[in-house]
Every structure is written in structure tokens, then in C-alpha cells.
Amino acid sequence: MGLYTLQRLMTHKSPMMTQRYAPLRDETLKHGANVMSRLVAAAEEGVKETTK
Numbered sequence: 001m002g003l004y005t006l007q008r009l010m011t012h013k014s015p016m017m018t019q020r021y022a023p024l025r026d027e028t029l030k031h032g033a034n035v036m037s038r039l040v041a042a043a044e045e046g047v048k049e050t051t052k
Contacts, residue, residue: 003015003022009036
């Protein structure tokens with residue numbers, strides 16, 4: 001994942017803010033991505049339920 005993609009996902013306005021988090025360990029970033037993935041999936045499921 002590129003820095004710009006990470007910046008967009010984290011909704012940072014400045015790449016300097018994203019760079020602050022860039023040194024995080026790969027395990028930490030993977031865990032964060034997994035949490036976000038579950039949150040997005042839950043939100044999508046909620047949208048499906050409301051449109052039935």
C-alpha cells in the first residue's frame with residue numbers, strides 16, 4: 001500500500017501527518033487494516049439490512 005493510499009484511508013489532509021504513522025511496525029498496520037476491514041464489512045451489512 002502506498003503512502004498516498006494510506007493518507008486517503010486515514011483521511012489526512014497532509015502527507016506529513018501520514019508520515020508520522022509510517023514507521024509503525026507491519027504487524028500494527030496489518031491489525032489496523034483488519035479492524036477497518038471488519039468495520040467496513042459491518043457497515044455494508046447494515047446498509048443491506050436497511051434496504052430490504
